[in-house]
Amino acid sequence: MSTATADRIAALRAEGEAAVAAAASTADLEEIRVRFLGRKAELPNLLRDVGKLPPEERGPVGKGANQARQALQAAVDARQAELEAVELEQRLAADVVDVTLPGTPVTPAGHLHILTATRREIEDVFVGLGFSVVEGPEIDLAYYNFDALNHDPSHPARSLADTFYVADDVVLRTQTSPMQVRQMELQPPPLYIIVPGRVYRPDNDATHTPQFHQVEGLAVDENLTLGDLQGTLLAFARAIFGDDREVRLRPHFFPFTEPSVELDVSCFNCKQGFLKDGSRCPLCKGTSWIEILGAGMVDPNLYGYVAESGYDPERHQGFAWGMGIERIAFLKHGVPDLRMFFENDLRLLEQFG
Amino acid sequence: MRLPLFWLTDYVDPGMDASKLAARLAMTGTEVDRVHTHGVSALENFVVGRVLEREQHPDADRLSVCQVAIGEGDVSTIVCGAPNVAAGQTVGVALPGSVMPDGTRLKKAKLRGVPSNGMILAEDEVGIGSDHAGIMVLDDDLVPGTPLAQVLPISTDVLELEITPNRPDCLSVYGVAREVHAATGAPLNPPPWMEDPGTPGPVEGVTVEVQDAEFCPRFTARLFEDVKIGPSPRWLKARLMAAGQRPINNVVDITNYVMLLTGQPLHAFNFDLVAGGKLVVRRAGQGEQMTTLDDQVRTLDSSMHLIDDGEGPTSIAGIMGGQRSEVREDTTRVLMEAANWHGPTLQRTSQKLGLRTEASGRFEKGLPPEQSMWGTIVATQLMLELTGARLAPGTIDVGGEGPAPKTIRLREEKVTRLLGTAVPIREQADILEALEFDVHDAGDGLDVTVPAFRRNDVTREVDLIEEVARIWGLEKLPATIPGHGMSARLTPEQRLRRRAGDALVGAGFSEAIGWSFQAPEMARRLRIDDSAVKLRNPLSEDLAVMRTTLLGSLLTSVRHNTARGAEDVRLFEKGSVYFDRPHRREPTAAEARSTPLPDERMHLAALMTGRIRPASWGDGNPPTADFFAAKGVLETVLGALRVDFTVVRGADPFLHPGRAARVLVGGEDAGWLGEIHPGVAAEFGLARVAGFELDFGAVLPHAVVAPHYEDLTSFPAIRQDLAFWVPADRTASELVEVVRGAGGKLLKDVRVFDVYAREGQTSLAVRLEFRAGDRTLTDDEISPQREKIVKAVAEKLEGELRG
Numbered sequence A: 001m002s003t004a005t006a007d008r009i010a011a012l013r014a015e016g017e018a019a020v021a022a023a024a025s026t027a028d029l030e031e032i033r034v035r036f037l038g039r040k041a042e043l044p045n046l047l048r049d050v051g052k053l054p055p056e057e058r059g060p061v062g063k064g065a066n067q068a069r070q071a072l073q074a075a076v077d078a079r080q081a082e083l084e085a086v087e088l089e090q091r092l093a094a095d096v097v098d099v100t101l102p103g104t105p106v107t108p109a110g111h112l113h114i115l116t117a118t119r120r121e122i123e124d125v126f127v128g129l130g131f132s133v134v135e136g137p138e139i140d141l142a143y144y145n146f147d148a149l150n151h152d153p154s155h156p157a158r159s160l161a162d163t164f165y166v167a168d169d170v171v172l173r174t175q176t177s178p179m180q181v182r183q184m185e186l187q188p189p190p191l192y193i194i195v196p197g198r199v200y201r202p203d204n205d206a207t208h209t210p211q212f213h214q215v216e217g218l219a220v221d222e223n224l225t226l227g228d229l230q231g232t233l234l235a236f237a238r239a240i241f242g243d244d245r246e247v248r249l250r251p252h253f254f255p256f257t258e259p260s261v262e263l264d265v266s267c268f269n270c271k272q273g274f275l276k277d278g279s280r281c282p283l284c285k286g287t288s289w290i291e292i293l294g295a296g297m298v299d300p301n302l303y304g305y306v307a308e309s310g311y312d313p314e315r316h317q318g319f320a321w322g323m324g325i326e327r328i329a330f331l332k333h334g335v336p337d338l339r340m341f342f343e344n345d346l347r348l349l350e351q352f353g
Numbered sequence B: 001m002r003l004p005l006f007w008l009t010d011y012v013d014p015g016m017d018a019s020k021l022a023a024r025l026a027m028t029g030t031e032v033d034r035v036h037t038h039g040v041s042a043l044e045n046f047v048v049g050r051v052l053e054r055e056q057h058p059d060a061d062r063l064s065v066c067q068v069a070i071g072e073g074d075v076s077t078i079v080c081g082a083p084n085v086a087a088g089q090t091v092g093v094a095l096p097g098s099v100m101p102d103g104t105r106l107k108k109a110k111l112r113g114v115p116s117n118g119m120i121l122a123e124d125e126v127g128i129g130s131d132h133a134g135i136m137v138l139d140d141d142l143v144p145g146t147p148l149a150q151v152l153p154i155s156t157d158v159l160e161l162e163i164t165p166n167r168p169d170c171l172s173v174y175g176v177a178r179e180v181h182a183a184t185g186a187p188l189n190p191p192p193w194m195e196d197p198g199t200p201g202p203v204e205g206v207t208v209e210v211q212d213a214e215f216c217p218r219f220t221a222r223l224f225e226d227v228k229i230g231p232s233p234r235w236l237k238a239r240l241m242a243a244g245q246r247p248i249n250n251v252v253d254i255t256n257y258v259m260l261l262t263g264q265p266l267h268a269f270n271f272d273l274v275a276g277g278k279l280v281v282r283r284a285g286q287g288e289q290m291t292t293l294d295d296q297v298r299t300l301d302s303s304m305h306l307i308d309d310g311e312g313p314t315s316i317a318g319i320m321g322g323q324r325s326e327v328r329e330d331t332t333r334v335l336m337e338a339a340n341w342h343g344p345t346l347q348r349t350s351q352k353l354g355l356r357t358e359a360s361g362r363f364e365k366g367l368p369p370e371q372s373m374w375g376t377i378v379a380t381q382l383m384l385e386l387t388g389a390r391l392a393p394g395t396i397d398v399g400g401e402g403p404a405p406k407t408i409r410l411r412e413e414k415v416t417r418l419l420g421t422a423v424p425i426r427e428q429a430d431i432l433e434a435l436e437f438d439v440h441d442a443g444d445g446l447d448v449t450v451p452a453f454r455r456n457d458v459t460r461e462v463d464l465i466e467e468v469a470r471i472w473g474l475e476k477l478p479a480t481i482p483g484h485g486m487s488a489r490l491t492p493e494q495r496l497r498r499r500a501g502d503a504l505v506g507a508g509f510s511e512a513i514g515w516s517f518q519a520p521e522m523a524r525r526l527r528i529d530d531s532a533v534k535l536r537n538p539l540s541e542d543l544a545v546m547r548t549t550l551l552g553s554l555l556t557s558v559r560h561n562t563a564r565g566a567e568d569v570r571l572f573e574k575g576s577v578y579f580d581r582p583h584r585r586e587p588t589a590a591e592a593r594s595t596p597l598p599d600e601r602m603h604l605a606a607l608m609t610g611r612i613r614p615a616s617w618g619d620g621n622p623p624t625a626d627f628f629a630a631k632g633v634l635e636t637v638l639g640a641l642r643v644d645f646t647v648v649r650g651a652d653p654f655l656h657p658g659r660a661a662r663v664l665v666g667g668e669d670a671g672w673l674g675e676i677h678p679g680v681a682a683e684f685g686l687a688r689v690a691g692f693e694l695d696f697g698a699v700l701p702h703a704v705v706a707p708h709y710e711d712l713t714s715f716p717a718i719r720q721d722l723a724f725w726v727p728a729d730r731t732a733s734e735l736v737e738v739v740r741g742a743g744g745k746l747l748k749d750v751r752v753f754d755v756y757a758r759e760g761q762t763s764l765a766v767r768l769e770f771r772a773g774d775r776t777l778t779d780d781e782i783s784p785q786r787e788k789i790v791k792a793v794a795e796k797l798e799g800e801l802r803g
């Protein structure tokens, strides 16, 4: 090829590379690209017109021009990437928000009712101890609520002052205990169940609401003892109120257990009945024990009602208990008035669950 | 029951302070509600005084100015208002600084210009009587300055006991003394009825006839003559006061004292007014009336019992006396009755009449007939001692002692097996003997005979084990976990119900728990007339029927919040509703022979009002909850349960008629969805509220609990959008159904994503998703399906593809 042509290609390449390097923006660069590599530019024209050259020059010119064009294109691409990065940073630097403004709200999650949350906690503890969860009707026969639970026909709990009646023999259950006999009818021993649910009694004040919730427990097997009752409820008390808790059993009376006891848990609010400031603990009233539930060994008379399902008072022994979910929630969370549980004020609901 | 310690120590002295005794009793089965001090709690400054001089107050007619010796030669000037104060009297004095039983602290004072350094005491001021007419005049041999507490029971600790219904024997001082003896080991004095001043045999001029021996197992009475009615001595009044009973006169006080001591209620007849000297215990006639002591006319029925004299009813047996033979100031002949009545019968009478007295409350728990005589004996001692009476010879005693005592075998092995630890057999015997059971060694344990006062309560071996365990000490029991080796978990329904609640919480709903009962009026407000279960004895009219929907209680809860300033409220509730129609479960044997139980269903409902998300600086006006917001929540919940559902237009009367739907699951009705009718919402003071309510029983059986794998990842889906003009009366679900029907097997999903209306027509845009499990689809495979869809929409819905 002629020296002049070779020089011209070299000059165009050098000139182009210098221009690319000097490009200050992507817009500049585009202009430069069009100037050196566009359809009307000299270098592409040289390549296009290679065919018009004498045959011996075609190879060298074509090759030289092509190399120059590729080099120039590579330089443009590289510079393009550099400039884009710089320009992005420049744009971002201008896109400044007030980071102290509040975030855009999503719909905030709601909350389970404190009684549901407490009930689930209790259920989970006993499921872990091998107790199944069963539920029964809230409107039930007086037979299951009283008769089959060893309440004699004149027991005062049956009176209109203590039980809501729907018919002579149908009541709003006053306890979750009716499921004891219902479940024993369905299932032969061994039996390990808890029965959470709503119950009703005609009281209405700060510590009694006409509806409330209980969790009944019942275990019947061949050799269950009062010690087993204590151990089971100790495990429960520690799971709910903390690993340091102790429990004690106090003798009591219920028609459907014998012996009957109440279970106290050691107070988690104080030391020996006193608060840090020396005042008497309001939760345990200075006794350092808090009553949480009633329990006992299943009265052998109950097995008489379910003999057909294989219950035998000489062979089988069991224990049962009933606790108030409101009471557990009150003790754990300090809600002062039980009626608040059923007002459903969001300002209360949102504190729990 | 209130137990004054100074009375208890007549029979047993536990040698420990009140709070220790309370703790020990609590741990052996006698619950102590509270310990309080009756009378004066700070004994300082209460002394014996002697009135040296008494002068009229210069400026007040009713006041006296007294010079009172208070010991060690000191003399105080005390202004006194009592009319009976006089020089020479020995009196009780509270000096300045005294703390009175009501908590006030006595200060030096000026009364009408005369300084007064203390107070001369009346009975009621130190809680040993009810008399406030004058000051107490004490024995003259007392020395001024002696602490008053040494000569008068002005202070005692009182245990307020909660006696369980199986232990009526503990509703008495002597009964609790027995418990204290067993619980502490302190020696027990013999009961006060050991010495009987009376004699058996008939009583001249008195006849008693019992016509219903089952109702009245025993009737004892004695006749006292030359009775002088007057005040009781101070020691007796002080005991009654501390036990919470107001002194009246010696005869009435004796009946109360004996009841508190022995547990046996008594009744004192003014014998001169017992016509014919004859008492007859009989059934009342249907509709028979009598006027009781409290001046009420009571109407009886034939299940109740009266005591008649020659002129007709004088009392309702075991419950309350009549006015006619009441003891009065001038009574001189008293017939003192101590009877035994059948508890359950008495309780029914007391309930029917709405009349419960201290006596009936005791009888209804079932008292031993033996106790009647114990009461009679102690009453005789006191009548003779305190009223100057003469005992007429003989004792009325109709009926007699209860059934022979029962002997029960207590097996050592059974004790161990039930408690989970062994109690040495000698300890078992000692405990039972301390509780006054008779104990003999037997082959495999003990033969134990039950005393009369525990006859109803202790009838079986297990009852004896309880006695042993509670005195032996439950704190010695081990804490063991049963080794049953069984696992447990929630049922699928329980897990699904939890998941539904969790999904709603995630969607921004908080859980409410409303009342199961509501006012009958609620049905009118909700425009429904489901047959509701009615309570026979509701607490109030507002709580008289059981709910048939969660809507009422949930609207009430929403309103509670909006009334307190909340604007955006999202609440859900999970709970039972009750229909007055037989339930559909297989009845149990007991159900089969009883009144059918109502149909109780577990529902889930959610309501939302206000904005669906909070406003913010970037979005000042988020949309408010409407039908579609509620439907979105419904989709979230049912999606979380993997339940397929459809909705159709609904017509529930409590819903906006144009925005009402029924939810169908598996083709069956499962609940409602919609905007609450503005008229109903207005009843609750609410603006637009939207929500839904589902019957879990209709939904949960359709939930997919254990889904099976489906290959959605190996080959990509092809998505295509089509928009149609359809006549305005066509619904989105109709279009989706037609598209699905025409789309072939490869069409996996159809979703409406855009809606646009013009005159008489609606544009519905659907997104189609085609997928094959074994290959990547090409447009060539899809386009014939697309053409079929367009054709079907044209034919079936008069729809045309939108350009």
Ligand SMILES: [Zn+2]
Binding pocket: A267, A268, A269, A270, A271, A273, A274, A281, A282, A283, A284, A285, A286, A287, A288, A289
């Ligand atoms: Zn405490």
